Amino acid sequence: MLSTAVRTSFKAPRGLQVRLISSLPGSSPNQKDDSKKERRELHSTVQRKADVADQSVGTTMATASSTTRSSLTDRFIVTVEATVSKIFPAGFGWQTSSIIAENSLGYSPDTMSFALTTGFGDAVGVLLGHVGYYGLKKSILAADSIDMTEEFQKGVLLGSAAFCSGTAWQPLVNAFQGANLPFNQVFLGTWAGCGLAFYVGLRAARTVMSGPMQYIEAPTFANSQTDMGLSVAIGGATGFFVGTDAAYLPDQNFLKGVVGIADGTPDLVGCAIAGSSTALGFMTAQSAMNLAYPKGKSWND
Numbered sequence: 001m002l003s004t005a006v007r008t009s010f011k012a013p014r015g016l017q018v019r020l021i022s023s024l025p026g027s028s029p030n031q032k033d034d035s036k037k038e039r040r041e042l043h044s045t046v047q048r049k050a051d052v053a054d055q056s057v058g059t060t061m062a063t064a065s066s067t068t069r070s071s072l073t074d075r076f077i078v079t080v081e082a083t084v085s086k087i088f089p090a091g092f093g094w095q096t097s098s099i100i101a102e103n104s105l106g107y108s109p110d111t112m113s114f115a116l117t118t119g120f121g122d123a124v125g126v127l128l129g130h131v132g133y134y135g136l137k138k139s140i141l142a143a144d145s146i147d148m149t150e151e152f153q154k155g156v157l158l159g160s161a162a163f164c165s166g167t168a169w170q171p172l173v174n175a176f177q178g179a180n181l182p183f184n185q186v187f188l189g190t191w192a193g194c195g196l197a198f199y200v201g202l203r204a205a206r207t208v209m210s211g212p213m214q215y216i217e218a219p220t221f222a223n224s225q226t227d228m229g230l231s232v233a234i235g236g237a238t239g240f241f242v243g244t245d246a247a248y249l250p251d252q253n254f255l256k257g258v259v260g261i262a263d264g265t266p267d268l269v270g271c272a273i274a275g276s277s278t279a280l281g282f283m284t285a286q287s288a289m290n291l292a293y294p295k296g297k298s299w300n301d
Contacts, residue, residue, distance in 0.1 A: 086129050095244075097124075126158050161231075195231045226297075
């Protein structure tokens with residue numbers, strides 16, 4: 001937001017000075033010369049003040065422009081950090097837990113046990129990713145400002161919300177695909193459904209955890225708005241995750257060539273692709289909001 005300085009100037013009361021000086025008895029030529037000199041000095045002073053006002057406008061605009069650029073840059077830095085520390089681990093954790101649920105525990109993808117297991121894997125990925133990232137950052141940068149107790153509590157908060165969206169993902173996709181919806185409708189429906197699940201989980205976690213955990217803010221109107229924005233971006237991550245299913249309507253899946261997991265893909269590679277899909281979705285959605293949201297209104301301000 002650019003602030004505008006108002007140029008201020010004043011007009012020297014020349015006529016008044018001339019009348020006052022000419023009314024004095026016996027005005028000498030020297031006195032008249034002094035009067036002219038004084039008027040010239042007043043006029044010069046006005047010009048200098050105007051110059052200062054011009055300089056002030058330029059300085060203010062340059063500072064505001066720099067601040068705007070800095071704020072936008074900061075948003076993208078935080079977005080990248082969130083993607084690396086939480087969003088990629090969430091997708092990786094969900095895919096890993098789905099392999100365990102199906103191959104080791106024998107859960108079918110259409111059961112609640114499978115959904116809960118994958119939700120748990122999603123949550124663990126967020127918690128471990130968040131705490132691990134900031135622990136590493138604190139160690140490398142010797143950043144005393146990073147409080148690991150605070151980061152752990154934030155990880156628990158976000159992991160709790162991720163459990164809700166991660167649990168909801170498979171049942172939603174099963175329902176949409178079972179209805180033979182086009183890929184784009186499955187994509188958008190999953191985005192909306194998982195985004196809503198994350199939001200509800202985040203608000204519930206704030207309500208429950210803000211008492212015993214000092215670094216978790218209780219629900220307020222202000223953080224409800226930022227939580228909503230974050231949930232929309234999380235929804236984008238889950239929507240792009242739908243693209244990993246290369247078997248469902250492959251001709252319509254515009255993400256198949258980027259994040260599709262085909263049959264026979266090694267498990268570890270598949271987990272990495274899953275994490276990449278959620279990272280791509282989150283970055284895409286959040287980048288658009290970084291550009292659109294006013295200053296101070298986004299969760300990453």
